[in-house]
């Protein structure tokens with residue numbers, strides 16, 4: 001079997017993969033291959049036909065497909081980038097071979113000097129959250145419903161309830177209402193919403209859709225198609241409170257109960273996985289535990305804003321270019337990161353002091369989510385227990401990913417433990 | 426007048442159909458669901474039991490041991506995924522050690538190879554087992570089977586050899602007539618010389634239409650967890666707790682696709698269509714499973730399910746010719762899956778009482794093998810896909826299933842006509858995302874191949890629709 005050689009192979013042509021390819025090409029990588037399983041590049045954005053993308057990056061409100069199209073056309077302008085669609089990657093090896101399959105080309109193996117894995121995330125399903133009851137149709141993830149509606153042009157339900165206040169669920173509440181379905185409510189297990197505030201306002205409040213906080217679905221009823229759900233309130237320990245059962249007659253229950261980075265290709269070859277995010281452990285270059293294999297976007301950790309996905313893709317693309325050109329500095333000294341009190345996870349997992357592509361001392365962008373909502377607090381960055389930086393925050397919510405930049409000059413030393421915590425002071 | 430009507434196309438009815446297809450008989454199978462094997466035969470532990478457990482001398486023991494023996498050839502001929510991985514029954518205290526010694530003795534009496542392993546030997550075979558293990562009974566002839574493939578493959582081969590199958594057709598009445606029976610369904614009335622009652626949970630009702638001796642099936646539910654295929658070496662055998670009066674106890678086992686299942690519970694329920702799962706029962710299943718394998722990673726759970734055992738009040742397998750030409754296969758609970766080829770042999774014996782059983786000259790026992798891409802080397806696969814490009818188009822991301830495999834499973838005899846039918850035959854939707862990615866694609870393929878609209882594609886039964894019409 002012939003193994004075609006590339007400099008860089010990018011798996012997944014979503015926002016992250018496209019941004020990585022463009023950045024790598026602009027930093028001198030000549031032969032780049034993007035493998036995308038769908039009919040066109042663009043990723044999950046292609047089914048997000050609502051507005052609200054690109055506020056940070058382009059200072060204007062674009063729809064998902066518009067945002068994706070800007071990146072896709074940038075990629076097309078660069079002669080070094082080849083995009084193969086309808087090509088599913090089945091397997092990669094530590095030697096950076098990539099096995100993919102398509103109807104047009106059959107089963108192929110290609111090899112790169114570096115790989116960027118940008119395969120996006122998948123939705124948590126009923127099985128993952130264990131809702132008891134019958135197993136009728138009409139219980140589906142919100143993203144699947146979004147695809148049926150926006151890509152395939154089909155209704156999935158007339159009377160709808162939504163479990164989970166993640167952004168996709170909120171957006172679908174509005175979308176289905178506009179299509180003439182009746183959305184009876186959104187239930188959230190936590191005492192606060194898991195979606196962006198703007199989505200709560202624009203998708204629920206503006207349409208008088210009730211949000212039931214500290215509630216969850218207790219039972220699913222229906223032999224063939226969904227007929228009813230039983231909703232109940234939970235206490236602080238997530239136990240059902242007796243006497244709070246409410247029945248809703250619905251034909252559809254959409255689940256918006258979380259997204260998980262999807263990394264079957266990486267886990268199979270033993271790349272180390274972050275216990276909290278389910279994405280790989282990476283350093284400031286988005287490099288995984290296997291040198292030359294990089295990760296970015298929703299397959300690294302779940303993002304709420306595509307602008308940050310694009311930035312992360314660029315970081316990975318530039319680092320891959322440096323790796324290929326042999327200029328990716330990796331010092332022996334390593335700073336490990338650790339989430340402090342109030343912080344759920346903290347990325348990157350490790351940091352090396354080195355030089356960026358322009359030869360300047362590199363900065364570190366710390367990304368994290370808080371564990372629960374906070375008001376009027378400070379975010380404190382510490383190294384080995386000593387405060388490096390303190391930033392006041394009026395509001396912090398788990399639904400929003402936070403960013404903090406640390407410069408090398410801020411650091412006490414080139415190793416040790418760096419942490420971020422939420423402080424009341 | 427037909428020669429034979431088989432009522433029910435689960436593992437038992439399908440195995441009977443396939444075995445009887447060897448003979449010059451005009452056979453019709455009536456199945457009320459939209460697919461074969463849709464009921465108990467696809468919601469069970471999928472273990473090919475060795476047979477150390479049933480009471481020596483009982484019908485169950487005989488069928489189990491003979492069935493296990495026949496499995497290898499059956500699965501080879503029909504290309505059914507089956508592996509004899511062996512089972513380990515685990516004792517963790519003195520009382521259980523006592524019971525285990527009793528089981529070893531039963532195994533000997535049933536003619537089943539069994540061997541006692543001490544703690545070290547057991548942990549060497551299965552490092553993830555509880556360190557509390559004191560003694561284990563190894564039964565090397567126990568196996569695991571792809572239970573979804575089983576009924577399908579049996580029926581496909583039966584149909585290849587001339588058996589006729591009507592789906593979505595429920596028997597609603599039977600009466601004895603001159604030289605046979607009249608069978609009424611929701612769609613038609615048939616006359617037949619003989620009947621095989623393989624209606625599983627409803628086999629009591631079928632019997633009770635004509636037989637003065639009445640039976641009563643009590644459904645007993647078993648609930649399970651399914652885990653993803655996260656590590657092929659996590660557990661390599663089927664691991665059982667020692668059985669109690671309530672059933673075989675809980676097991677932890679790999680499946681033929683490298684997933685893991687935990688279960689089943691055992692509770693009698695009222696309704697024969699109550700497949701709900703409940704949190705408390707599953708919590709108990711988990712607690713018991715964790716006593717066997719403490720490090721079960723519950724973040725790998727991809728779904729829960731339940732199955733209903735068709736328990737006749739007597740607790741026995743009822744395998745009999747109750748009236749001339751009327752063969753009852755009633756109360757076939759566990760180990761029914763294992764026993765199916767042996768029970769089919771019994772049916773032949775009973776029918777030869779009333780009919781001339783002449784073997785066909787051209788019976789073909791082999792099914793056209795399934796295309797199993799993931800077992801090919803890259804070179805073989807590249808070569809195969811070059812000739813069959815549809816096998817290059819991967820439509821399921823979790824289980825890596827190609828469009829070619831889906832098309833093949835639709836267009837065979839006993840082909841898939843529903844989303845679940847495709848899922849059970851070639852696995853799209855079985856994985857971590859539970860169809861989130863592939864379902865729209867499967868709907869399109871089914872609609873195209875069956876010449877129906879997308880919104881008319883069903884999950885399984887006629888009421889289990891997914892789409893509700895096109896948007897404006």
Ligand SMILES: Cc1cc2nc3c(=O)[nH]c(=O)nc-3n(C[C@H](O)[C@H](O)[C@H](O)COP(=O)(O)OP(=O)(O)OC[C@H]3O[C@@H](n4cnc5c(N)ncnc54)[C@H](O)[C@@H]3O)c2cc1C
Nearest residue numbers: 012014015016036037043044052089119120297298305306
């Ligand atoms: C429903 C929804 C609404 C959102 N709303 C907003 C919003 O309003 N504003 C905003 O700024 N952000 C929003 N986001 C967030 C942001 O748009 C996404 O997080 C971002 O687009 C993710 O990009 P990605 O490239 O990491 O992943 P994806 O876009 O998912 O791309 C991954 C790509 O990899 C491909 N792939 C996966 N596996 C393979 C394989 N084995 N072989 C080949 N190809 C493969 C996939 O087909 C896909 O194209 C939203 C996200 C979602 C899901």
Ligand SMILES: Cc1cc2nc3c(=O)[nH]c(=O)nc-3n(C[C@H](O)[C@H](O)[C@H](O)COP(=O)(O)OP(=O)(O)OC[C@H]3O[C@@H](n4cnc5c(N)ncnc54)[C@H](O)[C@@H]3O)c2cc1C
Nearest residue numbers: 433435437457466469470472596625647734760761762763
């Ligand atoms: C929890 C559980 C675990 C088990 N584990 C194992 C195991 O590990 N190993 C093992 O060997 N066995 C096991 N079994 C037992 C095994 O699953 C059954 O013995 C076997 O599946 C029974 O097959 P069947 O064909 O009799 O029943 P079914 O598969 O239920 O088939 C009966 C068919 O008859 C049809 N039918 C019913 N009424 C009518 C009608 N009026 N008209 C037309 N069609 C009708 C039904 O739709 C159904 O398809 C287990 C069972 C359960 C419930």
